[in-house]
Amino acid sequence: MDREERLEKIYDKALEMFVANGYDQTALSQIAKELGLTKAGLYHYFSSKEDLLFFVHERHMNRVFNPILEAAQKISDPEERIVYFIRNYTLKAMTRDASARVLVHETNNLKTENRQKITVLWRNGLDLIRNTLSEMEDQGKIEKINKNFAAFALLGMCSWTFYWFDYERQESGEELADTYVRVFLKGILKAS
Amino acid sequence: MDREERLEKIYDKALEMFVANGYDQTALSQIAKELGLTKAGLYHYFSSKEDLLFFVHERHMNRVFNPILEAAQKISDPEERIVYFIRNYTLKAMTRDASARVLVHETNNLKTENRQKITVLWRNGLDLIRNTLSEMEDQGKIEKINKNFAAFALLGMCSWTFYWFDYERQESGEELADTYVRVFLKGILKAS
Structure with a gap:
């Protein structure tokens, strides 16, 4: 998966989780987990x-x-x-x-x-x-x-x-x- | 000051502080302080x-x-x-x-x-x-x-x-x- 494909998947999943559960209630670690990434893997893209x-x-x-x-x-x-x-x-x-x-x-x-x-x-x-x-x-x-x-x-x-x-x-x-x-x-x- | 006057003052001050600084950024203790109440005094009205x-x-x-x-x-x-x-x-x-x-x-x-x-x-x-x-x-x-x-x-x-x-x-x-x-x-x- 190249960088752009990865970013698109992050966009889709993060938005889906923000809408379903609320922004405050969604931790970066949960988004990473849903994407099959480590938290460090997600931090590679977002600080x-x-x-x-x-x-x-x-x-x-x-x-x-x-x-x-x-x-x-x-x-x-x-x-x-x-x-x-x-x-x-x-x-x-x-x-x-x-x-x-x-x-x-x-x-x-x-x-x-x-x-x-x-x-x-x-x-x-x-x-x-x-x-x-x-x-x-x-x-x-x-x-x-x-x-x-x-x-x-x-x-x-x-x-x-x-x-x-x-x-x-x-x-x-x-x-x-x-x-x-x-x-x-x-x-x-x-x-x- | 009777209960109703006190409640009206709490309403005015809390709303003013929520508008000025945001709800998340306003602590009950700050509202109490501005009203000249202890935090316990404010908790008497709001749990x-x-x-x-x-x-x-x-x-x-x-x-x-x-x-x-x-x-x-x-x-x-x-x-x-x-x-x-x-x-x-x-x-x-x-x-x-x-x-x-x-x-x-x-x-x-x-x-x-x-x-x-x-x-x-x-x-x-x-x-x-x-x-x-x-x-x-x-x-x-x-x-x-x-x-x-x-x-x-x-x-x-x-x-x-x-x-x-x-x-x-x-x-x-x-x-x-x-x-x-x-x-x-x-x-x-x-x-x-």
Whole structure:
């Protein structure tokens, strides 16, 4: 197994255990054991549990969040772009599993410099929405609104999902995403 | 000082210290010291830190959240009622200080039975919104929508505020509350 394969397995297992048992309740030694590594073997890659938490959060953004942003950015029509973002963020980053809940909560446990790096990644979502709202405004499609607050309203509506969503009922994700799309779009668009 | 005055002082000081320094970083002995009590004096009221956390969260709901719900319930027009709830929840429970951020985060640290009691209090907000949406539907005022998901969308939009709001800029709370009112109401109302 090469280094990258090993790191991917560590990411998968550590995230799975953080979600199942909580970050505080998961010891590095337990993660090592589940991976068939010695604790020293895991320390070869991560010098502390905080280091591992940062790695997992950053990789999660690369695996789940960034691809949604990149695909959205390729959509030229701003209204289609925002619909794509709401649907995919809700379905892939929120309702599929409880990873976001654990990772967002545990940002408190990151060192300041690592927390700042993670914040930058999340802020890219805010920028995408804000810029998209600006384009829609330029096209005369939306009501006059504070675009910063509206972008936070949208991200908040979607992100709060991890506090209450029943992950056993995956099938309700589609209707939930549709509800967010309808409420937000209708909430900002000029009546046609 | 009678028991109730003492409890109120403990509530104020403990919440202030949790918000300023974090729950994990605040020892019962520090809270006792700030209150001019011995640790044994504080243990007279609370048998554990978890016990104190539950007391603080429950009292915070009674001081801040429940009065908003009670005032809202007295408003007969459902549209006015929902506007009142959004404005007051945003301004009094979200933008005034970071109490909600700490208390919501630390529900993880409550015993199951205490967490369930707190969840019931928060769910009263969901019920208020859902019932209000039902009334608006009966009056033919809103589009057909999943009222449960719409209620969560509204609570999420408002509650997410504690993740990003700059508490030094209190004056922006009004515009934020107006933005939430406009996006959500326009998002659900039938075009007139």
